[in-house]
Amino acid sequence: LVVVIVGHIVLGAFMGVEATSTLSTWQHIAIWVPLTILMAIVLLQPVKGAVIGLQWAFYMHGFGGEEDLIESHPEA
Structure with a gap:
């Protein structure tokens, strides 16, 4: 879930910046890679x-007070 959330935010921001400015490839890498890693780390605990x-x-x-029943050999 974190990957989906971060991906949507970063991709939208990247496309907005790309449409409004002229940054070189290394500038994009310097902005978006650390931002993506930071956002993933920050969102990991709340999403979990x-x-x-x-x-x-x-x-x-x-969490229901009963043991989960695991069928080792489910019948077909």
């Missing part, structure tokens, strides 16, 4: 918390 909160709200994957 949101996913775990959603699992808790829907009683999924051990």
Whole structure:
């Protein structure tokens, strides 16, 4: 999810900057690579918390008080 969120933000910003200015390739790399890495690191914890909160709200994957039943040999 983090990759999708960061990708949409960075791609939109990149296209906007590309349309309005004339930066060289190395300038784009110097701007967008660190920004992409920083955004991914910053968003990782909140997105993980949101996913775990959603699992808790829907009683999924051990949050329901019952053991998850795993079928080792499901019948066809």
